[in-house]
Amino acid sequence: MKKLPIFKALEHDRWVKPFLRQYKKSLIIAIFLGIMTYVAGAGLMFTSGYLISKAATKPENILLIYVPIVLTRAFGIARPTFRYLERLVSHNWVLKMTSKLRQRLYDSLEQDAVFFNSKYQLGDILGLLSDDVSHIQNLYLRSIFPMLVSWGLYTIIVVGLGVLSPIMGLWMLLVFGLIIFAIPIWSVLVNGARQVYRKQLQDQLYVDLTDNVMGVADWVLSGRSNEYLKLHVASQNKLLDVHLQMAKFERMRDFCLQILYLLGIVSLIVWGAATFGGHPSQMTNWIAAFTLAAFPVVDALAQLPGAAQETNVYQDSLVRLNDLPVPTKEEAKKVAIEAPYDLTLTNVHYTYPNTSREILRGLNLQIHAGEKLAILGKSGSGKSTLATLIRGDRKPNSGSIELNGVATSEFGDQITNYIGVINQTPYLFNTSIANNLRLGNEEATDEQLWDVLERVGLANMVKKLPNQLETMVQEAGLRFSGGERHRLALARILLKDAPIILLDEPTVGLDPITEQAVINTIMTQLKDKTLIWITHHLQGIDLMDQVIFIEDGELNMQGSPAELWKNEERYRQLKKADQGL
Incomplete structure (x- = not known):
């Protein structure tokens, strides 16, 4: 059967x-x-x-x-x-x-x-x-x-x-x-x-409708708008026919059920x-x-x-x-390293699974404790991929990325004790300001929360809110402006007190004045930390100790801002273009 x-x-x-x-x-x-x-x-x-x-x-x-x-x-x-x-x-x-x-x-x-x-x-x-x-x-x-x-x-x-x-x-x-x-x-x-067939029709109708609406100008310009309408109506009629067949069967089934109940x-x-x-x-x-x-x-x-x-x-x-993979629970080995914390990248190659294009090709880099490094490059050059490799989220196909001699991929969740991250869109959860800040340190007291808010320039603003630290931030932090969300993310990092901070384009979408204010706050509050700044333009670049350009997965330029300004014509052109000169 x-x-x-x-x-x-x-x-x-x-x-x-x-x-x-x-x-x-x-x-x-x-x-x-x-x-x-x-x-x-x-x-x-x-x-x-x-x-x-x-x-x-x-x-x-x-x-x-x-x-x-x-x-x-x-x-x-x-x-x-x-x-x-x-x-x-x-x-x-x-x-x-x-x-x-x-x-x-x-x-x-x-x-x-x-x-x-x-x-x-x-x-x-x-x-x-x-x-x-x-x-x-x-x-x-x-x-x-x-x-x-x-x-x-x-x-x-x-x-x-x-x-x-x-x-x-x-x-x-x-x-x-x-x-x-x-x-x-x-x-x-x-x-x-019929239910399975209806779901297939609904999915296909959604795909067709989305594609055709996105390309509606082409339908109109080509004089085929009536053809598009006919195709859409035909798909809707198929779906309606299935609905009618299902409704007809359900009426017949319910009638049979009533007869059996009556019997x-x-x-x-x-x-x-x-x-x-x-x-x-x-x-x-x-x-x-x-x-x-x-x-x-x-x-x-x-x-x-x-x-x-x-x-x-x-x-x-x-x-x-x-079809999902069976979750494995491997106990991560306790990693014990001591300051100073140096990052070493040796001949790093990386290719995404199921692709043939090599994102990073033979990257070599030394990042010393307390150093400020800017990583620049156009979209798709491998900047964000390098960031995930540094955090240990991915393993290089060949080569190594080590923190004090230990591969970052071996740290597991312990990596957060050494490397903190501020993303380009810091996420705030729909809970209180205090709860959002304590993601950096669950044991933080209210005094510590007020301290980090003072350091990032938000203490006065929070004190004016109806419930102060217990004020709800709304979904995705929509209660606050973009600059305020970045400052709250920085406050979380300060509570965590990790020695290395990775900034993944943290000022994207901010206006120039707010961007500069956020950069100044970050540089002031993280002056004793190792900073790895991933960015696509050169705002605040002169505050860095070292600048590297990644192009097609390789280091194209490397040096201090002063050295690059002196020796690299392309850097000078990029700097002038970024300043609107």
């Missing part, structure tokens, strides 16, 4: 089955509470139906009324209680599972984080982070959990009725089996394929009346009881076909996640 796609994806799964085993106790408790919620609901409706019909007749004994009243109250209290407990347990289970899923995803991606540009498109990364984990979470919540609860109810119904009447038990085994198994599988096989309810009515109805006056009591008791069970089963159909969407996410 051909396996359903979701079961194929689960055969070698590392993302769903492990967490089912890891949190099986919480899952079992949540399923039990979920089943009991519907059992209490069915009991409430059963006793209510019996009580209403019995109260309309003269009871032979007051207990025939009193007992249903007590049971109705008991089931009425039990149902929300079980529901509340089930939500507590299931949400706790889901939150623990989701946190582990995200941690595992980040661990998997972190291994190739520095290769994103070469291995993944940005959309793939965003898809992994925003959609796939949510899909796996929905696979638990909307498919696995309801399925297991339904199976539990199915077992209780069949076994319970089978004890009272084997024939009725077998009949319910068939009727509810069609609802729980046959209809969902039918939905997966028929509408699931099950009528069967219960007839069987209940025949089994428990001693005479016609008592028959109505059991008709109401069994009819109403069936509706909570129907509610539990009604969501299964739609949930089963969606497993095709989850399947894509499951396959993509399982």
Whole structure:
């Protein structure tokens, strides 16, 4: 028998089955509470139906009324209680599972984080982070959990009725089996394929629309605007046809479900009346009881076909996640080096994976402790690649980059103790100023925070804010200007107190006045540090001890600003052009 796609994806799964085993106790408790919620609901409706019909007749004994009243109250209290407990347990289970899923995803991606540009498109990364984990979470919540609860109810119904009447038990085994198994599988096989096709059409429509809108001027100039509209309308019509086919199938499927529900309810009515109805006056009591008791069970089963159909969407996410590398947890060796800290680059060659172009070719460089080095070059020359190699994020294909004789790639997370980074777009998280600053030093006191804010020239500004250090910076730090964000990033670096600071075009996008102010602040506050300044122009270049130009992966010019001005005509031209002379 051909396996359903979701079961194929689960055969070698590392993302769903492990967490089912890891949190099986919480899952079992949540399923039990979920089943009991519907059992209490069915009991409430059963006793209510019996009580209403019995109260309309003269009871032979007051207990025939009193007992249903007590049971109705008991089931009425039990149902929300079980529901509340089930939500507590299931949400706790889901939150623990989701946190582990995200941690595992980040661990998997972190291994190739520095290769994103070469291995993944940005959309793939965003898809992994925003959609796939949510899909796996929905696979638990909307498919696995309801399925297991339904199976539990199915077992209780069949076994319970089978004890009272084997024939009725077998009949319910068939009727509810069609609802729980046959209809969902039918939905997966028929509408699931259409769902996959619809997703393909939507993706293609998005790509075509994006490409055509970007090139709309060419369509108009070439006189083919009507052709573009026809292509777009044709694609939309295909998508609409799939929507209509899916809606038509869902109506037919829901009709079949209603027929099966009706068949099950009528069967219960007839069987209940025949089994428990001693005479016609008592028959109505059991008709109401069994009819109403069936509706909570129907509610539990009604969501299964739609949930089963969606497993095709989850399947894509499951396959993509399982294609990620298995995260490895290698304990980094403790690196112990002492000041002064010298960086040595020896015959460094680097080529990105799956490419043939060599980014760096035979680079040799010595950076002494306390030295100020500027690295210049046009876009694509290898400046940023050199920065990632210096940080140890990448390993050179040949040659070495060493800090006091130890390859920077061997430091692991310890590299942050020696090399701090200020990027061209410092990121601030949507939390307080204090929390953003403490990324540099989690143990920093408020006094230390105010000290670094004073050093970077932001103390007076922060004191005027409504909540001062506890003021929220808004998403991506939008509360602050570009210059202020760079100063806050510098404050984090000062808290970290790393001996080597790598500045990766930290003043890009700033106006000349703000740029110069930021440069002056950086140079003043980091005067005792080793600075490696990656830039594309020569603002503040005279403050450097050494300047190198990288072109086509090689050192093209090297020397102090004064030496280059004296000996290199090209440097003089670049300096004049940068100053607008």
